Amino acid sequence: MIDFIWLLLFCAGLVTAMFTGKVDAVSKAVLGGAESGVELAIGLISVIAFWLGIMNIAEKAGLVEWLSKVLRPVGRFLYPSVPPDHPAMGSILANMSANILGLGNAATPLGLKAMQELQTLNADKETASDAMCTLLAINTASITLIPATVIAVRMQYGSAHPTSIVSTTIFATTFGTIAAIILDRLFRRFSKRRR
Amino acid sequence: MQDMLSAISAWLLPLLIAGIMVTGFVRRIPIYNAFIDGAKSGFGTAVRLIPHLIAMMVAVSVFRASGAMGYVIGWLEPVLVWAHIPPEVAPMGLLRPISGMGSLALMTDIFKVHGPDSWLGQLSSTMQAASDTTLYVITVYFGSVGIRKIRYALKVGLLADLASVIGSVLAVYLLLGPMPK
Numbered sequence: 001m002i003d004f005i006w007l008l009l010f011c012a013g014l015v016t017a018m019f020t021g022k023v024d025a026v027s028k029a030v031l032g033g034a035e036s037g038v039e040l041a042i043g044l045i046s047v048i049a050f051w052l053g054i055m056n057i058a059e060k061a062g063l064v065e066w067l068s069k070v071l072r073p074v075g076r077f078l079y080p081s082v083p084p085d086h087p088a089m090g091s092i093l094a095n096m097s098a099n100i101l102g103l104g105n106a107a108t109p110l111g112l113k114a115m116q117e118l119q120t121l122n123a124d125k126e127t128a129s130d131a132m133c134t135l136l137a138i139n140t141a142s143i144t145l146i147p148a149t150v151i152a153v154r155m156q157y158g159s160a161h162p163t164s165i166v167s168t169t170i171f172a173t174t175f176g177t178i179a180a181i182i183l184d185r186l187f188r189r190f191s192k193r194r195r
Numbered sequence: 196m197q198d199m200l201s202a203i204s205a206w207l208l209p210l211l212i213a214g215i216m217v218t219g220f221v222r223r224i225p226i227y228n229a230f231i232d233g234a235k236s237g238f239g240t241a242v243r244l245i246p247h248l249i250a251m252m253v254a255v256s257v258f259r260a261s262g263a264m265g266y267v268i269g270w271l272e273p274v275l276v277w278a279h280i281p282p283e284v285a286p287m288g289l290l291r292p293i294s295g296m297g298s299l300a301l302m303t304d305i306f307k308v309h310g311p312d313s314w315l316g317q318l319s320s321t322m323q324a325a326s327d328t329t330l331y332v333i334t335v336y337f338g339s340v341g342i343r344k345i346r347y348a349l350k351v352g353l354l355a356d357l358a359s360v361i362g363s364v365l366a367v368y369l370l371l372g373p374m375p376k
Binding site: 005006009010012013014015016017020022025026028029030032033034036037038040041042044045048049050051052053054055056057058060061062063108111112115116118119125126127128132133135136137139140141142144146147149150151153154157158159160161162163164165166167168169171172173174175176177179180183184187188190191 | 211244255258
């Protein structure tokens with residue numbers, strides 16, 4: 001998929017350049033793009049390193065665990081098929097907590113662990129269970145309170161208020177997550193009816 | 196309204212950082228060493244981004260410099276105007292579920308042209324922050340346990356991404372007001 005899009009962007013650009021006569025601009029764009037890629041990544045080191053440092057403290061101090069406890073009722077509502085005391089529920093809630101805190105790096109391993117636990121509850125090992133689909137829906141909608149990378153890039157480009165997008169993000173992410181939960185329930189009902 | 200919100204946004208992060216440090220200290224975590232350990236892994240993360248960023252930024256720059264992006268935006272314009280989505284952010288919304296790095300590159304492109312604090316800059320930031328790379332998450336999560344039949348997961352994921360885009364536009368309209376002409 002990514003191969004196709006990468007090729008498409010490049011070749012469509014080249015073909016358009018033939019018609020618009022902007023071939024010079026295109027050759028310049030190749031190296032210019034590469035250069036801004038490196039600049040961006042180097043500029044991100046400071047904020048990524050800082051943020052991962054702070055988040056490591058948060059994890060060690062048990063903040064992920066604390067948030068998981070707070071989210072228990074939510075877990076029971078979202079994953080009715082998972083027994084509340086099963087280890088899968090623990091991993092699911094830890095993954096959700098890490099996502100909320102914007103801990104991308106810690107959220108993925110916790111999510112994969114939740115997947116493995118859910119697989120032990122799954123009757124058909126090749127087909128996704130309801131709970132797995134819910135886990136995916138909530139993860140891709142990404143409930144995020146602190147979008148650290150975006151804030152970092154904003155700083156890099158000289159924003160006067162790099163954190164001004166936190167409030168809009170919380171609104172948008174809440175909207176997206178609620179939509180994901182509703183869609184997940186709707187599709188689940190339809191797929192059951194068809195069987 | 197906007198002043199109050201930006202004040203809350205500005206205080207949220209420093210307060211959170213202080214809260215985490217204090218909690219760690221009270222719970223007798225060696226906070227300085229924990230910070231250093233975590234920060235170390237930041238270098239690796241940033242360096243791992245470089246090849247992705249170079250690849251995607253080159254393709255996006257070519258696509259843009261040739262004028263192709265302008266054409267695509269032109270075609271999509273009627274639908275976008277109807278949905279109140281500014282055409283400039285449309286390529287980002289299309290790329291977001293497929294490539295996180297690609298949409299990040301498009302976001303920086305908008306920063307370069309319009310500035311990070313412009314209305315469009317804030318909208319693109321919100322779009323980038325409020326959603327995840329659905330295809331990547333589905334591939335990695337299901338791949339890790341050998342699920343082949345993903346049922347409705349992709350449809351729900353992509354529709355939720357669309358909802359996130361609409362939510363972002365809605366959020367920026369509600370909290371920052373309409374796009375300045």
